[in-house]
Amino acid sequence: MTSAGPPRTTISAWTPPVPGITEVFHAHFTDYAYPAHTHDTWDLMILDAGSVDFALDRRRHGITGLDSVLLLPPGVPHDGRTVTETGFRKRVLYLDTSVLPERLSGGAVDHPVLHDAPLRHRIHQLHASLDHPGDAFEAESRLSFVRERLRFHLGTRRPRGPGREANSLAATLRELLDSRITDGISLHEAAALLHAHPTHLIRCFKQTYGLPPHKYLTGKRIDLARRLLLAGRRPADVAADVGFHDQAHLNRHFTRHVGTTPARYAATRTRALW
Template sequence: MALRQEVSAWRPAVRGVAEVFHAHFTDYAYPMHVHEAWTLLIVDDGAVRYDLDRHEHGTPHDTVSLLPPHVPHNGSPATSQGFRKRVLYLDSDVLGEDLVGAAVDAPDLRDPVLRRRVGQLHSALALPGDELEADSRLTLIGERLRDHLSSPARSPLRARQRPDPVLARRLRELLDERVVQGLALEEAAALVQAHPAHLVRAFSSAYGIAPHQYLTARRVDLARRLLLDGRPPGDVAAAAGFYDQAHLTRHFRKLVGVTPGRYGDRRKASVR
């Protein structure tokens, strides 16, 4: 089999994520090394074998692996087909150093909900403009990881919290005031004096939609009005709060079913 090495890495504009790293290796072994950040790893194809604190571990595709900072580990393909992985390097303020020991004892977590959320976070980080979504997903991931590592039974289950419609309404009002400017989750939490994770859950419970989905829908509505006023999509993207025209097009097509250009052109809107 021909050797294969594909790597992409970037630093997103999301607080708490030091680096995003995607790689596909067929015959490459990492030597023992350490990271300053927490390493949150999922494997999409194949499997990785690694040693952590002198114990051997593996990462099949249905697990999430969390490797603590400053603890030596290595890594190599567990099969001849190699592996394809996605990694997030998280700053220490996402997970405290008090959880290092628990992560060393149990770095591989079998949790389908956590696995899905980590994949969704990678998707949100892939393109600029979806920072509120990434912030929200990272907050819930951090909370679930802490549940895994801090509870006596190492269970991800959290006691159900009571609905908080007042808190949800306060966040909705903030989002309505800043449709174009946007609002970071950390700033919103400080303004309403609530924990970010509780704020996201309260909003989602009250309105059946996550805060980032609500903000995107409001921006698409604004874009529709501007397009019907005859403004070109390139101008509408910035005026409606989108990162660029590609960002507008991606969400507009998802919510409306057509691109902004076709929506604003009556001659093309009915073409199949």
């Protein structure tokens, strides 16, 4: 009697609450070839194992290793197939044209494989934030830097660094975040309110305060959660009250910041007798 062995294909896909990303797609293919087709979106892929052979606009290419990125433009036919018996594992983001305009397609047709380890790491970090409901502000921030790097590869200008306005812009953003601790705010909304490009806004904030805006906001929520827990509030109620997606979302960030779970933290409180 033979064992069934590992599954030949595993797939997960979802639509995150992040503007510009229409789908997140993770897959492990061991023996697969998909026919020539097109997307209305940009196809941004990184490999976690294996190799892929593909044709784009009737020219064959290959991608392998953990330091490269594949970018396929909208409307251009492409296919793909496994190369080895072990297949490949990939993570894909489908990006709409608000992230990258279709007029940049020519550069991606000519050079779809980008050998850029830092970009690959940024995309990995973006996927990690997309794995957790409630981390949309972080995902937006990471997407903005991925977008900036992709546009550089496609021939646009280098971004400018923070200038003399950095401290003032950062202080205004901090005031905005402080006023929206529980309700939250999207990076797109903050950038529109402050009339600043998202990546420039993040760079100014980090230069001034030493951490990106999404980490600042999380820290403020943790501080508020600590006060509520010590006042006797239940962790499940606290999660909603301070702006986390759910109790699991609070637990993950609280444990990272404080070193214990909200429930254990609350259990240690003592009531002073006067």
